[in-house]
Amino acid sequence: MSFALISRPAETHPRPARRRLLAAAFAAVFALPLSPLSALAQEDGPPEITKATREQKLDVVWNTIDGAIRPGYAAFADAADEANSAMGDLCTLPAGENLEGAREAFADLVRAWSRIEFVQFGPVMEDNRGARILFFPDRRGIGLRQVQAILADKDESATTQAGLAEKSVAVQGLGALEYVLHGTGADALATKDGDFRCRFGKAITANLTKLGDAITADWTKDAGGIAERMTNPKASDPAYRTADDSLKEIVGVFINGFEAIRDLRLNPGMGESEKAAKPKLFLFYRSELALASLRANFAGMKDLFTVSNVGSLLPETHAYLKDSILFEFENADMALGKLSPPLTEVVGDTSKRQNLTYLLIVTDSLQSQFAGQLSPLLGLSAGFSALDGD
Missing domain, CATH: 1.20.1420.20 (M75 peptidase, HXXE motif)
Structure with missing residues (x-):
């Protein structure tokens, strides 16, 4: 099956296994930097929704298209x-x-x-x-x-x-x-x-x-292309009727991207332990470019987040979320910087594996921040997981 984020292929590890791996990850990694955020679920009452205008939302869409x-x-x-x-x-x-x-x-x-x-x-x-x-x-x-x-x-x-x-x-x-x-x-x-x-x-x-x-x-x-459709949404357009339709597409890059990194790029190759690792399931394992690809994944999405200025749309009471997300990107950079190729050797070594385990935790955190916090704060419906099927 192609890795196009449309439908969910059969999982190498069922979701309970993924939860066990994440639980093991938290147990294995201690003294982790803590992100300075409070989960929306822990707050009193419903979260405040952005009051950003149509023009402000479409500015973010344009920034993303032209800048990233x-x-x-x-x-x-x-x-x-x-x-x-x-x-x-x-x-x-x-x-x-x-x-x-x-x-x-x-x-x-x-x-x-x-x-x-x-x-x-x-x-x-x-x-x-x-x-x-x-x-x-x-x-x-x-x-x-x-x-x-x-x-x-x-x-x-x-x-x-x-x-x-x-x-x-x-x-x-x-x-x-x-x-x-x-x-x-x-x-x-x-x-x-x-x-x-x-x-x-x-x-x-x-x-x-x-x-x-x-x-x-x-x-x-320009004229009649995807850029014009997204930055000038119309009721007659089946995909981009409103500014929110276009903005949801942008936010979905992060939600689906981090989910794919976690569930398709890291979990299958890592397994639940060193002994259960399946290093040949890492993308680009033959060329030893698995780590280079991951670094570029995170760099690309960090650049997209920064260039888009999507954090500017957050309501004032939750403006801190922008810095919280950047904090997690820094944690990802730190973990990636401590890893050395090939990942096929990292997963079988207890001491080396710890940093990859930490990266898995940060990836899960970033996915949660975008799906569970930023998206609802921008008034966007949750939609569906690109890995969950139709």
Whole structure:
């Protein structure tokens, strides 16, 4: 199943297991910094709802689009183009230096996507673009088997962008490219024996470039595009009738993003203990970029939160929530800064695992702050969890 935040795939760990893991996390980590907030549930009476005007809400929407979403997708498109050039160099001259260059370009591409990937609405949802870029989670190993079959059969139809675009989404994006560059037999790319593998990889980067360019173009379009629809909502628009509809889309990035990090990126690989860890369930474990991706996830959402200025919409009595959220982002930075790749080794080491456990706690806290506090304070309905299904 594609990691597009639409419907919930079957969980690797049921929710009771997740609660047990979080309980264990709190027990394992002591002397944690405390966030300076009071939960809304502990307050007397219903919380005060924002009195922000339509214009103020739409300013936040515009800030997000122009200051974070557009630059984020543009950076991804540029990184895809760089990766495509690096693969072209490798295919033209197979050598260790060019292989290293292609792998470095892939790492940059992963970071660029990870900063913007939780914006799961608008152009990225058209034509399965999100799933084509990143097919995850793949619990049944469908993508892996399909990529391995292409390599084993030397399927020439997978060596052009047009041909690849007709195939399963599982072989078109970052997961497939990771296997090409880091999977079994990848070192052959530095020799003439890796010619087919390289051309397959080049088709993937060309496909990612096309996808990135298309998404960027759609977000850049002014008249009649997604940006105009969200910043000038109309009753006739099925998705964006009011300013709240547009604002809810922005807040949903954080709610769904932190939920996905917790439930799809951290919990499955961590398991409930060192012995129960399943490190191969971490995204990008082959390339040892799991930690780099997580860092970019948090950096991207922190940037989006800051640039959007959504905290300015909070009622005066709850203005402190903005600083509370920033405090938790700092805690996440602290935990991430104490971790070293690869995460596949971290989860099995008691002392190293503690910081990852702390990151899990902070992720859960951030998700609660956005879903249980900021969203209702802005008068937004809870909606549905992107991981809970229809």
